[in-house]
Amino acid sequence: MTGPIDSVAIVGGGFSGAMLAARLAERGAPSILINRTADFGLGVAYSTPFDGHLLNVRSARMSALAEDPGHFVRWLQDHHPSLADPDGFAPRRLFGLYVQSRLAEVEARHPGRIQRRIAEVAAIVPEGVRLDDGAVIAADAVVLTTGNPAPRTAGPAGSSNAVVPDPWAPGALGRIAADDDILLIGTGLTMVDVLLSLNAGGWRGRATALSRRGLLPRGHRLKPDSPTSPTEALLSGRLSTRLSEARRLSDLGGWREVMEGLRPITARLWGEADLATRSRVVRHLRPWWDVHRHRVAPAVAAVIEGLCAEGRLDVVAGRVRTVTSDEGAVRLDWTPRHGPARPALGARWLIDCSGPGHAPDADPLTAPLIASGRARLDPLGLGLELDPGGRVLNAAGDPDSRLFVLGPPARAAFWETIAVPDIRKRIEDVVTALTAQA
Structure with missing residues (x-):
């Protein structure tokens, strides 16, 4: 692709993709927003229907607009006034509705500049993107905003009926009975979300959570903390x-x-x-x-602390060795981080909560880009190498002005690419890079 950029294909319609499309439209640039489902603007994080899944960032910092910090809080005041506390942590479901509302408002103000397309992208091609049905969407530039992939730690055991390899898959937790004991691989934010969902649904069992260091997310205080100036x-x-x-x-x-x-x-x-x-x-x-x-809301921290105090959550530090299972139980052999060997862990279910399984060299979209030399993996294997504007670097280290990465997949270049305030900044950088070429 050569010449000025007149059209942009955005692959992934979660927060990053939807808000990029909105920002481009406001700058006069058209885009095609491609998402696997009709739930544009939600992604994994904000598609949860459970109001106990709270934001990990205070509402005052969750505006989709960098120049208007109070935008989200005003939206809450208009639509959910009882939850419009700037220092509070609103349900993620409501933030998803807010993102969808902003996208719809921009579409209404700038008709025709954003095209929505429900489809699965199979490949990034010189002409733009190829869908899984073989159709090609022509675009002068492509932005990958594919979000966080499913966990990968469970590996081949994930095919067992006693293993839940992706807790975010529809109905993934629905088979767990009220008194079932569970094993969780991972002790981070995904584990917290799973326990919140199960506990609110009447689950009364016991959980054992394993991670390399056995660390739990810390909680926010009720009120914001004043920053200490770095020395x-x-x-x-x-x-x-x-x-x-x-x-x-x-x-x-x-x-x-x-x-x-x-x-x-x-x-x-x-x-x-x-x-x-x-x-x-x-x-x-x-x-x-x-x-x-990446701390959790005080109310969320209190639930996890309560499960620990009740003896229903045990957190251990160590490495997964093997996972074996049958239809009625699962067994996890592990090596403790410290001390002598411990017996295998057993439960009715194992849930992979190890976090996003980023593997760009195995991903169906990015692996071919790496193999062809259009992209290259960073030395630590975290993701594709990018320039400061989010452009993908090719095998020679040159930026591709027609290929960008935004959001969690850009972590190799920016490290902090998960929270809305960080993604918001990256959106502005990508928009500037794209519109400067138009």
């Missing part, structure tokens, strides 16, 4: 020295305040880090970063 020692030098400084500052003013101070500059710090530093972060620091950075 020079926190921003530069050896990673071990910076970590010591973070601990010192946490002892002085609180770790939440330190994380708040780092939040606006995390992507820049990641971009400035050399490969060795990034590797150490991924291998050693990421689990600790995740549970402190």
